[in-house]
Amino acid sequence: MNRLLILLVILILVPAAAFSALGLQFGVGVNVTFPSSDLGDFVSTGFGGTGMVKFGLIPLIDLTGGIEYIKFTSKEVSGGEGEANAWGYFVGGRVNILPPALYAGLELGGYSFSTEFMAPNFPTTEGSESKFFYAPMAGASLGPIDANLRYVVADGFNFVSLRGMFWF
Numbered sequence: 001m002n003r004l005l006i007l008l009v010i011l012i013l014v015p016a017a018a019f020s021a022l023g024l025q026f027g028v029g030v031n032v033t034f035p036s037s038d039l040g041d042f043v044s045t046g047f048g049g050t051g052m053v054k055f056g057l058i059p060l061i062d063l064t065g066g067i068e069y070i071k072f073t074s075k076e077v078s079g080g081e082g083e084a085n086a087w088g089y090f091v092g093g094r095v096n097i098l099p100p101a102l103y104a105g106l107e108l109g110g111y112s113f114s115t116e117f118m119a120p121n122f123p124t125t126e127g128s129e130s131k132f133f134y135a136p137m138a139g140a141s142l143g144p145i146d147a148n149l150r151y152v153v154a155d156g157f158n159f160v161s162l163r164g165m166f167w168f
Contacts, residue, residue, distance in 0.1 A: 023056040027146070029165035033070055038156040042082040042115065043072035050163060062094040064107070080119030086111045086157075088133070100141055103148075107135040111154055131155050144168070 033046035052066035068088040074081045090109030097103055110132050117125040131154040139148025146165040152158060 025054045025056075025167045027052045027054065027066075027165045027167040029146075029163050031068065031070060031164075032162045033072070033152075034160045035072065035158075036160065037158040039072075039084070039159060042075065042077055042117075043084045044075040046070045046072035046084075046086075046159070048086075050165070052165065054167065059099060060096050062096070062103075062105075063092070064094060064105070065089075065091045077117070078119075080117055080122070082115065082117050084113055084115045086113045088112070090133075090135075092135075094139075103139050103141065105137045105139070105148075107133075107137065107150065109133060111152075111157065113157055129157070131157050133157075135161070 027050075029050040029052070031046070031048040031050060033048070034040075035043055035046065048068060048070035050066055050068040052064055055063045057063055066089070068086075068090070070086045070088070072084040072086075074083045088109055088111040090107045092105055092107030092109075094103045094105035110130055113129045113131065115127045115129075133152050133154035135150040135152040137148045137150035139146060144167045146167060148163050148165075150161050150163065152161055
């Protein structure tokens, strides 16, 4: 906990210009997700947020990493209602196809899914699963604004994600 607090203080006190001289950028974003496969049978559209770091390795290649939270909306299932949320972490890379506007990339990481099923006259059933994932993506950048579309493959917990980012 102390290390996290020290890291946050450094990020607040050191201006973003100092990091940009190193090729580092920080970004925050929002996600809209559309579940498919088994996850789509249990929950509906999800909404969430992302915090990312991007390192410009060379002008054509960027390395990325970040954390993400997604809250999936409830859906009626078998006389009850299912809900889920997920915390994720990832690392990835992007290849700028048409610098600086278009890129393609891949992210790898893990999600921790928490699920809940509520039915009348029955006890609430809760569960938790961790899944490794990979996510191919395509996106476009316009200055500090970035949007991408990715398909997250997480062993039955797959979804399509539309992410909008703002980079500092």
